[in-house]
Amino acid sequence: MAQANILFFRACLALLAMPIYLLSFLGIWEPFCKKIFFPFFLEKFSAVHERKTKKHKEELFRNLSDFRSPSGELKLLEIGTGLGANFQFYPPGCKVTCTDINPNFQKSLSKRMNKNQHIHYERFLVAAGEDLHQVPSGSVDAVICTLVLCSVHNVNATLKEVLRVLRPxxxxxxxxxxxxxxxxxxxxxxxxxxxxWKLVFDGCCLTREIWKNLEQANFSEVKLQHISVMLPWTPIQPHIIGYAVK
Incomplete structure (x- = not known):
């Protein structure tokens, strides 16, 4: 009965979104979404999400400096940098390599970089989380990934790449x-x-149990917490937050 109700409401929602489904069928929606709609949406959504998660992020990134290399440097790799919402939380003097599969964020990203001159930006790579071949193995001290694993094609492959580029x-x-x-x-x-939702928001999946992927990956330690982010009228309130050590 529940499955029948789900299918019924899905059909109703698809009917309301029929113009987008039609544009997708014609091959128009995806390039429009990546170039115009999603960057615009993300800028508006990020402002709200940043306010709701600021304290959580301050606590999360508080110990980033503890992972400096023996030389004293702190090299960060951010997967799915987007608009650079995390820059403000990074320690002064750290070196950041930014990656994103969508190159259309770079204009807004430049503005955020100019506001956060306390960190050194090494380069921007157009790359998917599953394929970070441009980053040498064992070359970074920390990898950051926020609101990205929901939309990668393969979570396990992305985590495998994370483990590869991280130093021990x-x-x-x-x-x-x-x-x-x-x-x-x-x-x-x-x-x-x-x-x-997945069609409209550039592949974002609502029902991934990402904590299971993290627990099954080959990290030596996983510190993970389930939290709820108050985003009324959205289906993305449940979150996980934490860090895992290689």
């Missing part, structure tokens, strides 16, 4: 929205929204 003893920092408890109404609505 380096850390992977994450903050991701995830699937709600399966017995909750939140999860019921996540299942309804999922197909249309």
């Amino acid at each position: 003893g380096g850390a992977f920092y994450f903050l991701e929205h995830v699937a709600a408890d399966h017995s909750s109404w939140k999860y019921f609505w996540q299942q309804i929204y999922h197909p249309t």
Whole structure:
């Protein structure tokens, strides 16, 4: 019965979003989304999400400096940098390599870089999380990934790349929205929204249980916490936050 209800509401939502489905069928939506819609949406959404998660991020990144290399340097790699929402939390003098699969963020990203001159920006790479071949193995002290694992094609492959580029003893920092408890109404609505949400928001998946991927990856230690971010009228309130050590 529940599955029938989910399918019914999914069909209703798809009907409302029919113009976008049609544009997708014609091959128009994806380039428009990547170049215009999603960067615009992300800029507006990020402002809200940043306010809601600022204290969480301050606590999360508080010990970043502890992962400096023996030489005293702190080299960071950020996967899915987007608009650079995390720059303000990075320690002064650290060296950051930014990556994103979507090159259309670079204009807004430059503005954020200019506001955060306390860190050194090494380079920007157009790269997917599953393929960071431009980054040498064992070359970074920490990898940062926030609101990205929801949209990568393969979470496990991305985590494998994270482990490859991290030096021994380096850390992977994450903050991701995830699937709600399966017995909750939140999860019921996540299942309804999922197909249309994924299409509209550039591959963003609502029902991934990313904590399981992290726990099954070959990290020596995983410190993970489930939290709820108050984003009313959205299906992405459940989050996980923490870091994992190689």
